Amino acid sequence: MTQKGFNVAVVGATGAVGQQMLKTLEERNFPIAKLSLLASSRSAGRSVEYKGEEVVIQEATPDAFEGVDIALFSAGGSISKELAPEAVKRGAVVIDNTSAYRMDENVPLVVPEVNEGDIAKHQGIIANPNCSTIQMVVALKPLQEKYGLNKVIVSTYQAVSGAGAKAIQELRTQSQAILDGEEFTPEILPCAGDKKHYQIAFNAVPQIDKFQDNGYTFEEMKMINETKKIMHMPSLAVAATCVRLPVETGHSESVYVELGEDVSSVHEIKELLSASAGITLQDDPDHQVYPMPAYCVGKNDVFVGRVRKDLDRENGFHMWIVSDNLLKGAAWNSVQIAESLIKLGLLN
Amino acid sequence: MTQKGFNVAVVGATGAVGQQMLKTLEERNFPIAKLSLLASSRSAGRSVEYKGEEVVIQEATPDAFEGVDIALFSAGGSISKELAPEAVKRGAVVIDNTSAYRMDENVPLVVPEVNEGDIAKHQGIIANPNCSTIQMVVALKPLQEKYGLNKVIVSTYQAVSGAGAKAIQELRTQSQAILDGEEFTPEILPCAGDKKHYQIAFNAVPQIDKFQDNGYTFEEMKMINETKKIMHMPSLAVAATCVRLPVETGHSESVYVELGEDVSSVHEIKELLSASAGITLQDDPDHQVYPMPAYCVGKNDVFVGRVRKDLDRENGFHMWIVSDNLLKGAAWNSVQIAESLIKLGLLN
Structure with missing residues (x-):
């Protein structure tokens, strides 16, 4: 140096x-x-x-x-x-x-x-x-520290830029072809190295990376295994379903968590997230404020919103986590x- | 008559x-x-x-x-x-x-x-x-009959046609504007009667219908309450997060279920779904076979795939449910x- x-x-x-x-x-x-x-x-x-x-x-x-x-x-x-x-x-x-x-x-x-x-x-x-893991653990960490964490179930809404520059181009070209009513041949997505390719424009594809023998994709297993390692919780219950969307940049995640103890107030959780490093809380349903990928591009933070209590479990909460997959991811x-x-x- | x-x-x-x-x-x-x-x-x-x-x-x-x-x-x-x-x-x-x-x-x-x-x-x-409820309960019914059903957590990936013909037009016009690098003003989505409107093209919007006081949207509460009523299970635990996507027609759902008893084999569940009325099983990860909205349009059935066992709970399973929201929905x-x-x- x-x-x-x-x-x-x-x-x-x-x-x-x-x-x-x-x-x-x-x-x-x-x-x-x-x-x-x-x-x-x-x-x-x-x-x-x-x-x-x-x-x-x-x-x-x-x-x-x-x-x-x-x-x-x-x-x-x-x-x-x-x-x-x-x-x-x-x-x-x-x-x-x-x-x-x-x-x-x-x-x-x-x-x-x-x-x-x-x-x-x-x-x-x-x-x-992995990009989808990073934004999730940033939001989970303060919850785990304060309340403990038993279970995480995540469904992702992932942007094509996670698959590289060629995938971005494919989304654009294909979108234009469909708007023009023209033919097109999918060549990159869902996974450049895999056998079949599918339409991504105006579609939702439940495959990111290749499949493992257990029916999960490598992307899903990355989210599961990496979350346990980063959080030092080898026996945390984590499940993931990873889906590619016609979004250029910005991953979103619908996350359900069961905390280690009952928390009576969603307000308390929002305050905690809002005060945590790297998180911007965007959560005001009365004014339709919630995170969205199109509005997170170019920003370093992890955006969290739609925080709400599960209607059946006292320790269950739902939230919506969005971040720029090329930046924080x-x-x-x-x-x-x-x-x-x-x-x-x-x-x- | x-x-x-x-x-x-x-x-x-x-x-x-x-x-x-x-x-x-x-x-x-x-x-x-x-x-x-x-x-x-x-x-x-x-x-x-x-x-x-x-x-x-x-x-x-x-x-x-x-x-x-x-x-x-x-x-x-x-x-x-x-x-x-x-x-x-x-x-x-x-x-x-x-x-x-x-x-x-x-x-x-x-x-x-x-x-x-x-x-x-x-x-x-x-x-x-409601469209998003229908396709889910068709897939849940055979599971509930054979194994019992304790808990359902769903995250949706919903098409704009559920919001009517004007929303379809908005998606097309906006997509073209973005591809051309032109300005546009969102006017319809996420919800025609609500105050703010957001970009839907190349975005994911976690709001369908208006918000209730409990932080859930009406769409989410429809899924929760209607599922209980249709299935005659007033105390079934159901949670929903509903998200609008830049897809024209075809709703998708990432669904986690906890069954009433442990089921050792995912194969058994696939056989059951495959033999059930109104369901087409599309589930062969080795050959990248799974349902997608762009390929379900115009078909009456509910398409189910990505069926797999939760890695932590013996009675937990995940699946991906797709159907034409204007038809079966x-x-x-x-x-x-x-x-x-x-x-x-x-x-x-």
Whole structure:
């Protein structure tokens, strides 16, 4: 580290998340001494603007990590598997935004509002959780701390940008074709690597990522397993149904929770959420105030609304959680982890 | 009744549901001696095609129901309140597709696959349930009969056609404006009669109908109360979160159920659903087979898929239920009730 800041590498700088990563570093005025933008050989040589200056993209090779203090990875799981250990070997701390290391017991899986302390246990790699998990645990944490938490059932309403830039383009092109009454062939969604592709425009597709043998998708199992790990609650009952929607950016979640104790007043819960880090409460039914994906884009917070008591269980509550999946769900949470590393004095 | 059939009146023949009602009567070759199409004075004089013949729309007045055997109402709650008693007074049986009489204890609320027997108790009016309720109870009924049912938690993914023809137009116009990068002003959704209107295209809006004082919307309370009434389970625990999506037609529902007894095999549940009236099972994760709204339009059945066991509770199951909200959710269920009336010998 120099007086001026840290040497930061962004791997996958040209992708949907990578672009938000650069924007976030810029907005946060992150203390950068030297910025390296790394990508596949295909993108190497192109340049990208950062704080008004053109930065040329280099090929992501092991040696490109020489002298790097912090490496932010968001170029897909296989790139992380290959290059994150090389970066660590050269002294970098890796913050990985793929699913490659999330369930590795030697890798902390971190949402700073929830388990910032876990960062100290890192052995070179810190994993950034799945987008749909992050926004949910931010809202669950204050409830768990104050009342305890027994059960979570979530149904998601997820945006296509979680599937990358090509999925955004597919939604747009297909929407236009349908409005024009023209033919189209689905090619990307629900899952680029899977066999069948379905219409996403004006549709709702109950598949995100591939299916596991137990009938759940990998996305659903990520939400279930990552939530338990981040919250340090291996026996928390969590169930998830993940659905892709014709929304460009912004994930929404309908969440039912059973708390550890009865809470008589929904007002008390709203006050608690409203005072919690990273949460903006948008909850005023009388004035039709509630969170929506189209209105959360570009904002770092997790928005919570529609908080109400279950009509049958004293300890049951429902809520609606919305956040920008590219920011708190990815880029902002990664940069937050980097800021925590500095704050906790864990970089040297 | 004549040898040739019944005198049938359709009130609200020009609306989104009314149009599907005529199409359904035609497809079912419903035994009609005389068809009266009734609407507001605004639409009177226009004509609509039925089985290749032009039928002139008359104004819906009390006397227009003279000689009518079956009156199918779908012109809004206030019209039903005003004219359904007049139709009954003149000897008609009313099948009402609005919320006007659904919770009236003297009015059976009927989904033929679930409680056809209740039709016999009618005193002139039979109510057709809310669209989102109908498709859910069709899937719940076989489970309840075989295993018992303790708890239901549903999150909906509802199409705009449930809010009428103007909402469909708003979705199309707004989608085009957004694709073109043009300005637009939301005017109809989420709820025509409410104060604020929000973007529906490329968004998800957690409000359907207005809010009640308890923080739930009327749509959510309809699902909760109607489910209990139709299933004759006043103390069933039911919770609902209702969300409007940029989908034209076809409601989807993510449903969690706790059955009355433990069921070891998800296969057994799939077999049961597959063999039940009105249900098409679409559930083969290995081949990415599951129901979706864009592929259910124009079909009468309720489509069920993604059936899987909760990972924490032996008696807990999740499923994904999709149906055409204008057909099983409205027109087809109404015509089915009319067919049941004939089958049960209740018209004379």
